[in-house]
Amino acid sequence: EPEVTQTPSHQVTQMGQEVILRCVPISNHLYFYWYRQILGQKVEFLVSFYNNEISEKSEIFDDQFSVERPDGSNFTLKIRSTKLEDSAMYFCASGAQLSSYEQYFGPGTRLTVT
Amino acid sequence: TQLLEQSPQFLSIQEGENLTVYCNSSSVFSSLQWYRQEPGEGPVLLVTVVTGGEVKKLKRLTFQFGDARKDSSLHITAAQPGDTGLYLCAGDQGAQKLVFGQGTRLTINP
Numbered sequence: 001e002p003e004v005t006q007t008p009s010h011q012v013t014q015m016g017q018e019v020i021l022r023c024v025p026i027s028n029h030l031y032f033y034w035y036r037q038i039l040g041q042k043v044e045f046l047v048s049f050y051n052n053e054i055s056e057k058s059e060i061f062d063d064q065f066s067v068e069r070p071d072g073s074n075f076t077l078k079i080r081s082t083k084l085e086d087s088a089m090y091f092c093a094s095g096a097q098l099s100s101y102e103q104y105f106g107p108g109t110r111l112t113v114t
Numbered sequence: 115t116q117l118l119e120q121s122p123q124f125l126s127i128q129e130g131e132n133l134t135v136y137c138n139s140s141s142v143f144s145s146l147q148w149y150r151q152e153p154g155e156g157p158v159l160l161v162t163v164v165t166g167g168e169v170k171k172l173k174r175l176t177f178q179f180g181d182a183r184k185d186s187s188l189h190i191t192a193a194q195p196g197d198t199g200l201y202l203c204a205g206d207q208g209a210q211k212l213v214f215g216q217g218t219r220l221t222i223n224p
Contacts, residue, residue, distance in 0.1 A: 004156075031210070033210075033211070033212075035212075041216075042214045042215070042216050042217075043157065043202065043204070043212075043214040044214070045211040045212060045213070048210040048211055050210075055210045056210045056211055058211070089154075091156050091157070101144070101145040101147055101162045101164070101206045101212075102147075102159070102162055103147070103159070103212060104159060105149075105156035105157045105158070105159075106156050107155050107156045108154075108155065108156045110154075
């Protein structure tokens, strides 16, 4: 069964460093998303991406964040200058349809900022 | 801000019992999804409900969407230890993003 994959599974970085989290969405999906989950808290929407541009973004997704689909298979989230409060699980999701239901999530990348 | 409140937050019952967990909001959703999340893993989609009043069954799990599309319930019949996990509801208001509830952590004791 097709699935969303994410790398790395765990990333440790120092405050102020740049990180890139990588995702390979399900191959025939056209809509891509990033969510994050701070330990013990709700899953929160960050950004949605379709047709090589951002469709929607949350207040969390400020100028320090960017997304890219550099080729036909990868979808990346970049944090330019990490802060301690960026420590969280980051989930990539993809969907085949215009409406945002039926989103399929990857296993996540645990980002630890020290 | 759209809020989804799940209740109860924690539920521990014996194997074989039935249970219902709830997902409530004051907002109307185009659709509502139920996910299950294991520790350290991503949410796994269980079901999507779209139409007000819709009922979907997945083996021993029954999902219902409220008539007004503001709430949903998950009922498990004859719970088994393998049902243990965190159950999340997530609503879509057609804005290309899901709003998640805080989850119900379910423990089924053998």
